[in-house]
Amino acid sequence: MRLSRTALAAVAALALASLAACGGSDAPSSPAQGGTKLYEALPDAVKEAGVIRFAGDSHPPYRIVANDGKTVTGIDKELQDALAKVLGVRTEITIVGGLPAALSGMLASRYDAFNGPVKDTAEREKQFDAIVWMVSRTSYLVPKSASSTIQSSGDLCGKKVSGTAGSIVEDQVKRLTEWCVKQGRPEVSFLGLADTNGTILAAKSGRADAAGMTESAALDAISKEKDAFTYVTQTDEQGAGVDQLAMLVPKAGGLGPVMLDAFKEIFENGEYRRIVDKYGLQNVAVDEPGYNTAAAQ
Template identity: 80%
Template sequence: MRLPRITIAATAALTLAGAAACGGNSGETTGTTGGTALYGRLPDAIKEAGVIRFAGDSHPPYRIVANDGKTVTGIDKEIQDALGKALGVRTEISIVNGLPAALSGMLASRYDAFNGPVKDTAEREKQFDAIVWMVSRTSYLIPKGGSAAVKDSGDLCGKRVAGAAGSVVEEQAKRLSDWCAKQGRPALAFIGLADTNGTILAAKSGRADAAGMTESAAIDAMAKEKDAYTYVTQTDEQGAGVDQLAMLVPKTGGLGPVVLEAFKEIFANGEYKRIVDKYGLQNVAVDQPAMNTATNTAPTTGAAQ
């Protein structure tokens, strides 16, 4: 049973370790309490706890989970650390099993936010504030030693494609299947799995011909295993477009607008650019963060997509 938030706050005063979150394993907590201009605008529950609890699944290079199942590194960790500093509170990541667990956990008040990156949609905005901080194109990782001859995204017609269930990739794979049908070719067979690591393993083991993911995740996988993979990117003709990717925060708590201001601060002070440059995300960066872009004006992208 999870302790009340006020109890967590008292415990946090005695230890740097975060309380274990129900339904997941807690990673390191970082940051300090108070002392920033935005701290006073935080919801009382967050100020009492002194921590923002993020849900997160395994999704390199955004969340790289160590073998202990708790220690998290990567883009997500650095973005959250920067936001926590701007807000004057600690941050805590709890590892969950995929997007549905993150969404249901937030609605059950086990977590305060999920950094995705997850597509901003009008349907999700009914329950969550979506703070867009990057964009994405869908790519497909192809094992070089596999039997499938995939030279471009059109060659995926009729192939088995693994992807995270409920993710942008699943939607994009459906659009690619529709394109295949218009060409008189067979649709993709989509294999929905819990996270990006699972999709890569499916491709490596031969259960899938390709693993769908963000382009930055595909580049990261190729860097980790030299000469093991190639990748192809879905085209606009195949329904790809550019997706607005967001951090989700439940609307009920009132945290979303304050997190948006924290994002604006890390854009202004250079922390966002530092993290983007470190991980080579220049092509998927945005000029400014924006909230609820599915119903409001979308942000301008950085480099040409």
């Protein structure tokens, strides 16, 4: 049944009054199409669609997926909202089953970007532009029931570690294994799973002795279950180093340079710092965004 203009106006007024009474909504409004200095620089395909399509797996605190499997909150959502405002288009996230699905989906033009955050490598830069916006060290979430035997990352030699398949953690476990072997100790066994939630469940259930992830993800898990976990961090001696973590954008789409400029703008306008401070990422923040840093090394 169609409503008259008067009725529609009344409904709109009632909705606004309800929001005001509740103190407003935390959900940011979608940006108006165009109207920003970066909008005209966007590829025509993005302007015509009016949306940048992100792939994303379940990866707290970056992407916290609700029970409906669609609603996403967390760092990635807030970062995308900030980028959308300066680009003049909205963003949307489709939940996929891990890094391989995100990469193949971008190459098949189903998605425009993936904000892992994923390690920037020269191999990935052959097909994707990488905008580096944070750094990280790999940490291992350890159930407190096993903490007496795992008090440092060196104690993971001979143990089973769960991690997201194809992620930075898988590479880090290989480096840790190399260190273990040099010490005359047994290798670390890696259990590759679809997402971070799965890796945590594997550690809780005893399928793995520890779950590998970024330090910020480990801290997030501990904050939710304070009495369940502790964590250890891989050292430089064990091949950890500091990894450059990036948003990936397919080179073929031409979005990379514009996305870099959008990151520069949210650094300048304070939105990047607001998100960093809100989620306690100060130790892994960068002073300015990087671009294809692996190829430049």
